[in-house]
Amino acid sequence: MVDTNWSDFESFFNETYSEETYEGSIVTAEVILCKKADVIRFSAAFLPAFYYINFLLSLLGNGLVLCIIYKFEKLSTVTNIFLLNLVISDLIFASSLPFWAVYHKSEWIFGKNLCKFVGSCYSVGFNSSILFLTLMTFDRYLAVVHSIAAAQSRRMAYAFGSSAAVWVVSIVASIKDIVLYDVMKTEDGLLCEMTGYNQTFLTKWELIGYYQQFFLFFMVPLIIVLYCYVRITIRIMYTRLMEKCRAVKLIFIIVFTFFICWTPYNVVILLKAIKTYFKVQNDCSNALDYALYVTRNFAYLYCCISPVFYTFLGKKFQSHFLKLLSKRIPCLKIDAMWSTQSSKNTSFRSPNTDF
Structure with a gap:
């Protein structure tokens, strides 16, 4: 995953090592461990409820969108193909939430294979959801701003090809979860985390995950969304559309909601990356852990309800x-x-x- 789902128990991510290995000898410095008891109690008390609520909202909302597509729309347009893929990605993501809810409440009880599988479902669904939202925004931009040219290019091949590209990128970005995630036994119970390799190697991949989330799955989509909706707004304002004010208001709602739900989470991700990169020692503050849990649930909620939000506007x-x-x-x-x-x-x- 882009960020760990049980960071409180991940004492090995909060340990600082200074270890040099020579032929026949090992020199080891003091290892500093951070106490995370308060954060653990917070996550066990509040996160499972949030995860179950998001899961139920996703099932209800995405199921309703699927029903409407099946009964009234079919897969006859590019927009509906993208919408169907968005629904599938959100359902894949939501399917992992009950597992994480149980995990935060107690420990990982589902075994090694499900640890890798659920972790990869979380990552693939989470990543593909934001990419499909971005793709739908770009397609809307083509249909409004370049309507004549888009009439020739927005074919079924374009829809299926673009969707396949999103799935490939999302799966490739999630390979590290399949490889690195495993079940480990600690005094606090069984954990499903990145493990089995030395700390330096795991820290590098943790940083890659943070940068990947912030730049590829936030900054790039945000720039595309802002550019597309600014161009759409300008185009609408220069038309004689009777409901142009309503259209501009809806654009504002879409952009504002996207920004509010995704920005706090990704700012926390960036701060964690900076802290990890500069190897901040003796810093056992829980502030980023609390911030991560709170902001991440806003991002989760947006993922779970985004098809309903975009559909019923x-x-x-x-x-x-x-x-x-x-x-x-x-x-x-x-x-x-x-x-x-x-x-x-x-x-x-x-x-x-x-x-």
């Missing part, structure tokens, strides 16, 4: 949702019919700006 999917409800609640049929007509009118006026 559009009037077309709101109309589909009302149709779905009207089958169970007859009094909603009139609202569903009105919403369907309104969606058609909006699409007729500007088919590329239904946010």
